[in-house]
Amino acid sequence: MAVVGIDFGTLHSKIGVARHRGIDIITNEVSNRATPSLVAFGPKQRFIGESAKTQETSNFKNTVGSLKRCLGRTLNDAQIQDYEKKFINAKLLDVNGSVGTEVNFLGERVQFSYTQLVAMYLGKLRDIAAAELKANVSDVVISVPGWYTDVQRRALLDAAAIANLNVLRLINDTTATALGYGITKSDLPEPENPRHVVFVDCGHAELSVSVIAFAKGQLTVKATAYENNLGGRDIDWALVKHFSEEFTTKYKIDVLAHPKAVFRLTAGCEKLKKILSANSEANLSVESIMTDVDASSKLNREQFEELIAPLLERIKAPIERAIRDSGLSPEQIDAVELVGGTTRVPAVKQKISEACGGRALSYTLNQDEAVARGATFACAMLSPTFRVRDFSIHDVNHFPIKVQWEHVPDDQDEDTELLVFPQGNSIPSTKVLSFYRKEAFTISSVYADPQLLPGSINPWISNFTAKDVPVQANGDPAVVKVKTRLNLHGIMSFEGAYTEEVEEKEEPAPMDVDQPEGAPPAPPKKKKIIRKKDVPFVATNTSLQKEVVESYREKELQIYESDKLVIDTEERKNALEEYIYDMRSKVEDRYAAYIQSEEKSKLLAGLQDAEDWLYSDEGEENTKSVYVARLDSLKVIGDRVVFRYREQDERTRAVAQLRETLNNYMSQATSSDDKYSHIDEKDKQAVVEKVATVQKWLEDQTIKQFERAKNVDPILTSAEVSKKRDEVIYFATPILTKPKPKVVPTPSSGTPKPEEQQKESPPPEKKDEPVQEMDVD
Numbered sequence: 001m002a003v004v005g006i007d008f009g010t011l012h013s014k015i016g017v018a019r020h021r022g023i024d025i026i027t028n029e030v031s032n033r034a035t036p037s038l039v040a041f042g043p044k045q046r047f048i049g050e051s052a053k054t055q056e057t058s059n060f061k062n063t064v065g066s067l068k069r070c071l072g073r074t075l076n077d078a079q080i081q082d083y084e085k086k087f088i089n090a091k092l093l094d095v096n097g098s099v100g101t102e103v104n105f106l107g108e109r110v111q112f113s114y115t116q117l118v119a120m121y122l123g124k125l126r127d128i129a130a131a132e133l134k135a136n137v138s139d140v141v142i143s144v145p146g147w148y149t150d151v152q153r154r155a156l157l158d159a160a161a162i163a164n165l166n167v168l169r170l171i172n173d174t175t176a177t178a179l180g181y182g183i184t185k186s187d188l189p190e191p192e193n194p195r196h197v198v199f200v201d202c203g204h205a206e207l208s209v210s211v212i213a214f215a216k217g218q219l220t221v222k223a224t225a226y227e228n229n230l231g232g233r234d235i236d237w238a239l240v241k242h243f244s245e246e247f248t249t250k251y252k253i254d255v256l257a258h259p260k261a262v263f264r265l266t267a268g269c270e271k272l273k274k275i276l277s278a279n280s281e282a283n284l285s286v287e288s289i290m291t292d293v294d295a296s297s298k299l300n301r302e303q304f305e306e307l308i309a310p311l312l313e314r315i316k317a318p319i320e321r322a323i324r325d326s327g328l329s330p331e332q333i334d335a336v337e338l339v340g341g342t343t344r345v346p347a348v349k350q351k352i353s354e355a356c357g358g359r360a361l362s363y364t365l366n367q368d369e370a371v372a373r374g375a376t377f378a379c380a381m382l383s384p385t386f387r388v389r390d391f392s393i394h395d396v397n398h399f400p401i402k403v404q405w406e407h408v409p410d411d412q413d414e415d416t417e418l419l420v421f422p423q424g425n426s427i428p429s430t431k432v433l434s435f436y437r438k439e440a441f442t443i444s445s446v447y448a449d450p451q452l453l454p455g456s457i458n459p460w461i462s463n464f465t466a467k468d469v470p471v472q473a474n475g476d477p478a479v480v481k482v483k484t485r486l487n488l489h490g491i492m493s494f495e496g497a498y499t500e501e502v503e504e505k506e507e508p509a510p511m512d513v514d515q516p517e518g519a520p521p522a523p524p525k526k527k528k529i530i531r532k533k534d535v536p537f538v539a540t541n542t543s544l545q546k547e548v549v550e551s552y553r554e555k556e557l558q559i560y561e562s563d564k565l566v567i568d569t570e571e572r573k574n575a576l577e578e579y580i581y582d583m584r585s586k587v588e589d590r591y592a593a594y595i596q597s598e599e600k601s602k603l604l605a606g607l608q609d610a611e612d613w614l615y616s617d618e619g620e621e622n623t624k625s626v627y628v629a630r631l632d633s634l635k636v637i638g639d640r641v642v643f644r645y646r647e648q649d650e651r652t653r654a655v656a657q658l659r660e661t662l663n664n665y666m667s668q669a670t671s672s673d674d675k676y677s678h679i680d681e682k683d684k685q686a687v688v689e690k691v692a693t694v695q696k697w698l699e700d701q702t703i704k705q706f707e708r709a710k711n712v713d714p715i716l717t718s719a720e721v722s723k724k725r726d727e728v729i730y731f732a733t734p735i736l737t738k739p740k741p742k743v744v745p746t747p748s749s750g751t752p753k754p755e756e757q758q759k760e761s762p763p764p765e766k767k768d769e770p771v772q773e774m775d776v777d
Helices: 050-054 078-082 114-133 150-162 173-182 232-250 259-276 301-307 309-313 316-326 346-355 370-382 546-587 597-614 624-669 681-706 718-736 754-760
Strands: 004-007 012-019 022-025 039-041 046-048 091-095 098-105 108-113 139-144 166-172 195-202 207-215 218-227 281-290 293-300 335-339 392-396 401-405 417-421 429-437 441-447 460-466 478-486 492-507 525-534 537-541
Touching: 004 114, 004 173, 004 370, 012 114, 012 370, 022 370, 039 050, 039 098, 039 114, 046 050, 046 114, 091 108, 098 114, 108 114, 114 150, 114 546, 139 150, 139 173, 139 370, 150 166, 150 460, 150 546, 166 173, 166 370, 173 195, 173 207, 173 218, 173 335, 173 370, 173 392, 195 316, 195 346, 207 316, 218 316, 232 259, 232 293, 232 301, 232 309, 259 281, 259 293, 259 301, 293 301, 301 309, 301 346, 309 346, 316 346, 335 346, 417 429, 417 478, 429 441, 441 478, 460 478, 460 492, 492 537, 546 597, 546 624, 597 624, 624 681, 624 718, 681 718
Parallel strands: 004 139, 139 166, 195 335, 218 392
Antiparallel strands: 004 012, 012 022, 039 046, 091 098, 098 108, 195 207, 207 218, 281 293, 401 417, 401 441, 429 478, 441 460, 460 537, 478 492, 492 525
């Protein structure tokens, strides 16, 4: 089973695989270790990852990003409308109750939900991993932000199911980072005196903080905090606004009114930001930003930090909150580890250090790949095919969850809500709730503090309705126990409902042999037997119905096969075009001596005809089979010419190998060396005759081939020569490698036979040997 971990990122994603030598971050089809988190649509096919990035500038309205940010959201979510929308060029709309997009695809306006878009992207990551591992990929661990709510986590699981992936665990990205850090440490302290490390991850769109207590063989999440609208793209946007204002005055253009101009300026600002992270000054240059205007400007680091000052001020709050919630003081923190690309900005590092009490910052982890490595470790720990050192993960949920219900008609004083999983509750966790009911009832699970949720996500999680509640014989309410679970993915669900019936059963008392005669017998003991009786129930949540998932999966498979056919067709078309130009140039150069004039005329005419057809309307758009047939027709002549050319070198090598083999066997068969003395002379002579026969055949065929023109099919081929060589080897080797017969010495009368000698010899002294115990269980 392949072991794969995925760091699902806003800007790009990374894939880790576990091998017997460790964790590797694999490269995609263009040898990049990070794959852009983009899905694009064209008139013939989709473009995902690198191919989507390549055509983003020319097709930006049909290129969809923010996959991680919009998944599980609704169109009217405040964060989508007020924040995310400015980073997305494609049209957003409602698709079956969740945010989606409308794009031009296959010549039509088509709508996709973000769940479908993420499924497409995960399918691409699956194929990249499968190509690297040369095996199908199914089981994965995917990292998610700790601020992901129940609906977002369920949406990601649905997307994975559509992509035919089995998610073993959704792991919080800060927890994945901590796992990658701790599992390789051999010097962790005892649990009584743990090592406390703060992890600060500032990436493309968000800042995450976690305080982790490390001890031997375990990590415990003490506290987490997030600022989910603070990252590299926010810095880029601050620069975009600054330069757009400057260009309004300088070039009399309104950049913000033109999406393509904004896109080009954003790319330039991102480069400028990276340069300023290592230099005191940087230039900005954007060619053809709009209306053929080439815009340019410059910025120094002091101006840059002044522009992003409001963003920098927001860094402290989540770090200080996480440390405060952990119950630790800054002095009790042993290390502060930074990950995420935005932590390379010097001003960001300074603010992080200030928030941690001026502590020195550590960079022992790979800032870009730490999450992917941790997710892969988590997958290896869950896989039966890998043996990983024991390391426990004690993670927690970020948002408190409560259940609520309606009043029982005859008990208006009853509480109607209960906090089940408070903030910081361990994951996974199971709790059983007891309800006293006489009839069917419904309860709901919701987030207890909606203000903590990102954007305006609906706090509702799921509903539970118990049916056919059994009626007690005495009319009292039945005690219905509802099992709730916060699972490994951080998802809350209702697992079951049951009642308990207590039955007392008498057991005969044990016989007392010392009991006086006539004494009354001991009273029988009573044993309580508890029987559970399931209560039928219906639970609803935000996950897609199985039928919907299956229909999306079938649709995705159809698009996938269509894309594959388009790609294969394009490859065949390109192969035809390449053959035309390659063969035309080589016929006049490399293959000139190996082609007859009639063949040359016919081949060149065929190449010209194929070229004219290829650039006609018919050749521009046709089926894969037509391109294959065109290429095969050209190869009827071309392959014969190529064969003659290649045979010239291959035949020479094959003849040289055959001559060497013949000489070796002839010298062995005629040698007077003692190691061949035991071989029968008739057998040696047979080898000599075989070698001579083949040698005669080779000389005759070589002379005939020498007299033959190069532009005629050869009479002697390398394949025939190799076959003759194998024939000689198979004939001569068994004869010339025949082993010498063993010589049995004749024992003298005064010397005991080996058997007798062994029999008379005393047994060797027995020494203590190490005993290896094997556990068969």
